[in-house]
Amino acid sequence: MTEESVPAFSDLSLHPAVLKVIQEVGYETPTPIQAQSIPPLLAGTDLLGQAQTGTGKTAAFSLPLLSRLNPKLKAPQILVLTPTRELALQVAEAMQTYARHLKGFQVLPVYGGQNMSQQLRQLRRGVQAVVGTPGRIQDHLNRGTLKLDKLSCVIIDEADEMLKMGFIDDVEKILGFAPQERQTALFSATMPKEVLQVARKHLRDPVEIRIKSKTSTVEKISQFFWQVKGLHKLDALTRILEAEEIDGMLIFVRTKVATVDLAEKLGARGFSSAALNGDMAQMLREKTIERLKDGSLDIVVATDVAARGLDVKRISHVINYDIPYDTEAYIHRIGRTGRAGREGKAILFVAPREKRMLAAIERTTRQPIKAMALPSRKDITNRRIGLFKEQIAQAMESQDLEFFEELIDEYQSEYDVGHRKIAASLAYLLQKERPLQPDERFAEEIREERPERETGPGRGRKTSDEQMQTYRIEVGRVHGVEPGNIVGAISNEGNLNSRDIGRIRLFDQFSLVDLPKNLSQEKLHKLKTVWVCDEQLQISPDSGSRSGSLERPIKRRTFGRGKAADNRGYKPGVKKAPFGKRVAKKREKTT
Numbered sequence: 001m002t003e004e005s006v007p008a009f010s011d012l013s014l015h016p017a018v019l020k021v022i023q024e025v026g027y028e029t030p031t032p033i034q035a036q037s038i039p040p041l042l043a044g045t046d047l048l049g050q051a052q053t054g055t056g057k058t059a060a061f062s063l064p065l066l067s068r069l070n071p072k073l074k075a076p077q078i079l080v081l082t083p084t085r086e087l088a089l090q091v092a093e094a095m096q097t098y099a100r101h102l103k104g105f106q107v108l109p110v111y112g113g114q115n116m117s118q119q120l121r122q123l124r125r126g127v128q129a130v131v132g133t134p135g136r137i138q139d140h141l142n143r144g145t146l147k148l149d150k151l152s153c154v155i156i157d158e159a160d161e162m163l164k165m166g167f168i169d170d171v172e173k174i175l176g177f178a179p180q181e182r183q184t185a186l187f188s189a190t191m192p193k194e195v196l197q198v199a200r201k202h203l204r205d206p207v208e209i210r211i212k213s214k215t216s217t218v219e220k221i222s223q224f225f226w227q228v229k230g231l232h233k234l235d236a237l238t239r240i241l242e243a244e245e246i247d248g249m250l251i252f253v254r255t256k257v258a259t260v261d262l263a264e265k266l267g268a269r270g271f272s273s274a275a276l277n278g279d280m281a282q283m284l285r286e287k288t289i290e291r292l293k294d295g296s297l298d299i300v301v302a303t304d305v306a307a308r309g310l311d312v313k314r315i316s317h318v319i320n321y322d323i324p325y326d327t328e329a330y331i332h333r334i335g336r337t338g339r340a341g342r343e344g345k346a347i348l349f350v351a352p353r354e355k356r357m358l359a360a361i362e363r364t365t366r367q368p369i370k371a372m373a374l375p376s377r378k379d380i381t382n383r384r385i386g387l388f389k390e391q392i393a394q395a396m397e398s399q400d401l402e403f404f405e406e407l408i409d410e411y412q413s414e415y416d417v418g419h420r421k422i423a424a425s426l427a428y429l430l431q432k433e434r435p436l437q438p439d440e441r442f443a444e445e446i447r448e449e450r451p452e453r454e455t456g457p458g459r460g461r462k463t464s465d466e467q468m469q470t471y472r473i474e475v476g477r478v479h480g481v482e483p484g485n486i487v488g489a490i491s492n493e494g495n496l497n498s499r500d501i502g503r504i505r506l507f508d509q510f511s512l513v514d515l516p517k518n519l520s521q522e523k524l525h526k527l528k529t530v531w532v533c534d535e536q537l538q539i540s541p542d543s544g545s546r547s548g549s550l551e552r553p554i555k556r557r558t559f560g561r562g563k564a565a566d567n568r569g570y571k572p573g574v575k576k577a578p579f580g581k582r583v584a585k586k587r588e589k590t591t
Contacts (some may be wrong), residue, residue, distance in 0.1 A: 015067035031056035046206035047185040053360040061315035071104040074126025083161040085111035134170035159188040220338040224372040225348040225580040248314040254322040273299035320348040327364040470542040475535040493575030
């Protein structure tokens with residue numbers, strides 16, 4: 001299949017609810033594995049696919065299977081087997097995202113090290129998809145707590161990794177529990193003979209797809225990554241902008257909504273920035289690019305599709321604010337810098353659970369991506385002082401200062417003050433709106449060496465329970481919200497320290513959060529209009545009434561007593577899957 005013949009997602013007969021999500025998350029063109037896998041999987045055909053990690057396999061099987069799903073049937077219809085718990089979580093979260101407009105859909109990640117009773121409760125409630133590691137799946141099958149009689153499809157993901165970890169026999173036993181009349185798809189980066197034996201035994205006349213791995217070298221581009229921890233991504237980005245010597249910059253995000261949101265936030269922080277996305281009129285997009293070229297604009301926040309083919313020589317930096325969905329997108333992104341023989345710099349923001357994609361990118365580019373430390377308060381100060389000195393030098397060289405020199409002499413004579421004191425006072429006035437030295441709060445909020453588990457709300461907070469009040473917000477589990485989304489929204493938009501945010505309880509249609517009683521009306525009014533997961537918070541004091549529903553909290557996390565919170569998840573207007581359980585640190589032995 002040539003690049004010109006790759007269809008659009010709208011041409012692939014996917015369910016309208018699934019297509020709606022695809023548009024929302026910013027997908028416009030399928031990757032090769034997606035374009036070739038979706039039609040046969042939609043048709044119910046078995047599939048044998050060979051493709052590297054990072055090529056979009058999860059969407060390749062999730063989108064067609066969700067399009068065929070019956071959300072009203074509260075029984076497992078899709079089973080996805082993965083070699084690790086980390087991958088199980090990623091796949092489950094992706095499926096929950098793709099199915100967020102399929103009413104009643106539930107997916108359950110199943111892996112060793114997780115509380116068994118919690119898994120049993122969710123299985124009793126009914127789930128349509130189960131994603132898990134072979135060992136724990138087999139435990140449930142042997143106990144009789146997982147029934148596969150309604151199963152329509154089994155996905156074996158990263159089969160070669162299953163083989164390396166000794167799970168291939170477990171996979172065969174699990175397939176023995178599945179109905180004979182089922183669809184089976186196997187994906188693997190390589191095809192050793194043991195994997196092929198499983199495929200020949202359990203797949204019926206499969207469609208075979210082989211995606212050749214594209215490799216690329218980018219010698220003129222220095223690549224770095226920053227692991228997202230202990231600091232909101234926007235604050236980290238601000239520090240990079242402050243410290244780096246930047247000519248022009250391109251920042252990549254995943255969604256059209258995020259381009260506008262981030263560009264506005266950067267503009268509020270004093271940076272010359274604009275959004276670039278597919279919803280903008282062609283004339284406006286061209287004007288934005290021209291402004292970037294002529295230097296009247298320094299930063300463009302764009303989606304992958306909007307920036308396709310963008311060639312602006314002055315782009316010195318590319319920031320991957322959101323990690324791309326596949327490795328080819330990463331290569332395309334960073335290729336926007338280092339043009340015309342120049343050197344460029346690419347920085348990738350990587351959350352802990354995105355490390356697999358980082359490894360896939362390194363394999364594809366055949367270059368290691370170096371870890372970077374964010375600029376310190378001292379680095380920012382030195383950078384601002386350097387720019388300040390440049391301003392003084394430019395003024396001395398280009399301006400007629402005779403009038404001002406006479407004014408200073410007159411002031412000195414009149415008030416008997418030295419030139420040094422006068423110059424210092426003028427320097428203070430000049431930098432007053434944007435101080436050369438960041439305030440002390442800057443240093444406290446960015447203390448990265450602090451373990452991530454200590455950055456959550458309630459850890460070390462001074463606010464007592466008597467000083468807290470419970471508030472209701474109109475976003476809940478059905479909207480895909482997580483506690484981290486709520487923490488991020490309130491701490492960033494309400495200008496609150498995350499340590500002053502207490503317990504968060506999630507219900508189906510709303511959530512409850514404990515905040516300090518002394519919140520000003522101005523802050524409450526501002527928080528009312530904040531968007532999280534496509535819903536406004538509409539915050540109000542909780543009356544205790546639960547009328548009109550039989551809702552109950554589905555997550556009980558006491559943030560005020562030492563539980564960790566992830567406040568990096570807040571992205572206005574972007575839903576996330578309701579799976580935020582922290583993965584156990586020890587490697588799973590029995591899965």
